[in-house]
Amino acid sequence: MQRILVALGLMATLVLGLACERRGGGAASDTGPIKIGVYADLTGQTSSFGQSTKNGIQMAADEINKAGGINGRQIQLVVEDDQGLPAQAATVVTKLINQDKVHAVLGEVASSNSLAAAPKAQEAKIPMITPSSTNPKVTQVGDYIFRVCFIDPFQGEVMAKFAINTLKAKTAAVLTDVNSDYSRGLDQFFTEKFTKMGGRIVERQSYTQTDQDFSGQLTAIRSANPDVIYVPGYYGQVGVIAKQAKQLGIKAPLLGGDGWDAPQLFQLGGDALNGSYFSNHYSYEDPRPEVKTFVDAYRARYNVIPDAIAALAYDAMKVLADSIRRAGSTDGQKLRDAIAQTTNYPGVTGTISINAERNAVKPATVFELQSGKYVFKENIYPEGMTPPSTTASPTSSNANTAATNANSGNASTANTNAASTANTANTANR
Numbered sequence: 001m002q003r004i005l006v007a008l009g010l011m012a013t014l015v016l017g018l019a020c021e022r023r024g025g026g027a028a029s030d031t032g033p034i035k036i037g038v039y040a041d042l043t044g045q046t047s048s049f050g051q052s053t054k055n056g057i058q059m060a061a062d063e064i065n066k067a068g069g070i071n072g073r074q075i076q077l078v079v080e081d082d083q084g085l086p087a088q089a090a091t092v093v094t095k096l097i098n099q100d101k102v103h104a105v106l107g108e109v110a111s112s113n114s115l116a117a118a119p120k121a122q123e124a125k126i127p128m129i130t131p132s133s134t135n136p137k138v139t140q141v142g143d144y145i146f147r148v149c150f151i152d153p154f155q156g157e158v159m160a161k162f163a164i165n166t167l168k169a170k171t172a173a174v175l176t177d178v179n180s181d182y183s184r185g186l187d188q189f190f191t192e193k194f195t196k197m198g199g200r201i202v203e204r205q206s207y208t209q210t211d212q213d214f215s216g217q218l219t220a221i222r223s224a225n226p227d228v229i230y231v232p233g234y235y236g237q238v239g240v241i242a243k244q245a246k247q248l249g250i251k252a253p254l255l256g257g258d259g260w261d262a263p264q265l266f267q268l269g270g271d272a273l274n275g276s277y278f279s280n281h282y283s284y285e286d287p288r289p290e291v292k293t294f295v296d297a298y299r300a301r302y303n304v305i306p307d308a309i310a311a312l313a314y315d316a317m318k319v320l321a322d323s324i325r326r327a328g329s330t331d332g333q334k335l336r337d338a339i340a341q342t343t344n345y346p347g348v349t350g351t352i353s354i355n356a357e358r359n360a361v362k363p364a365t366v367f368e369l370q371s372g373k374y375v376f377k378e379n380i381y382p383e384g385m386t387p388p389s390t391t392a393s394p395t396s397s398n399a400n401t402a403a404t405n406a407n408s409g410n411a412s413t414a415n416t417n418a419a420s421t422a423n424t425a426n427t428a429n430r
């Protein structure tokens with residue numbers, strides 16, 4: 001009898017031991033390096049987006065690793081180039097998940113690429129955070145897909161309000177990148193708000209990212225004589241469109257969204273862009289300490305002023321790291337839950353809380369383009385969000401990330417400008 005008991009006891013110990021080992025070894029997920037997959041356009045039509053994303057994520061990961069990693073584990077990035085093509089984005093994310101066994105995915109910038117790859121992450125239950133894709137459909141793919149930026153129903157409204165309230169526009173034309181989910185979404189959201197506020201859309205034209213000649217579309221728009229022209233596209237075409245519009249004698253200002261944000265915009269459009277306006281995610285001259293620390297470190301490392309994409313990418317990596325720390329694990333489901341619980345994270349691009357739709361709710365900044373620089377016009381806040389006290393809003397110009405840095409003379413003019421528009425910005429909210 002005693003022997004049997006001893007034998008039973010031994011067996012129990014063995015089984016328990018094995019179970020513990022399994023759990024510890026399931027440590028496949030909770031020990032060793034934390035693998036983060038990054039997919040970005042490093043060589044295609046929107047490669048400025050990919051380079052900034054890679055830089056921002058790399059800097060954040062290095063800072064975290066230098067400080068000892070996350071729960072004692074180091075971050076290991078695996079970066080893939082998707083060439084800015086949706087099909088390629090889906091392919092590389094599948095590879096990151098199946099071959100590299102990443103614990104989470106960061107990317108993409110262009111919404112069409114995020115939309116193509118997100119189902120792969122969702123199916124594998126590997127959390128994905130897009131730093132900068134703003135089309136609402138991206139996070140609707142499923143409960144493992146998140147973003148740290150605002151969404152386009154808000155961004156489209158921002159420009160409609162700015163056009164009507166600040167520029168006093170009554171009519172608009174829209175010129176859309178027809179194959180881009182981002183562009184089509186912004187067209188829809190701008191149009192809805194603009195017409196709801198009493199404006200009229202008098203002409204509608206479209207193009208694709210391989211087009212070089214926009215004179216047909218612009219001639220039709222010129223005939224309609226709109227007060228403003230909304231061009232919710234990417235920098236590569238917008239720069240050329242601005243130039244050709246000028247050549248055709250078009251005087252109406254061009255308006256756009258975050259897709260304009262790249263140093264190449266000015267290289268392509270030059271002074272033809274003067275007097276245009278676009279909405280974006282942050283101002284590098286925002287006096288908040290998070291912004292200053294980030295901008296100084298980024299400039300020291302890359303010798304360039306960080307654009308909004310770099311700032312969002314940095315924030316996405318930091319929010320992911322914070323979530324892994326809180327989860328105490330890289331298990332897909334635990335990590336997903338921790339990301340979903342992100343509340344009041346003090347990001348470079350603002351305070352980040354993830355809402356029930358897995359989006360961040362944040363204000364947008366409107367800039368005017370002048371002589372190769374971004375001049376701050378106003379902050380517009382989402383409904384229900386109270387603007388912070390005066391010290392927390394950007395108060396000066398945001399020079400472009402290109403070599404043409406703001407000279408101090410202009411920056412101070414913009415300072416006064418920003419200060420005097422701060423109130424207008426707040427009253428423009430509804």
Ligand code: PHE
Pocket residue numbers: 049109110111112132133134135182258259260261308309
């Ligand atoms: N919001 C754009 C999209 O969804 C991408 C973008 C973000 C571009 C920020 C520039 C700056 O396609």
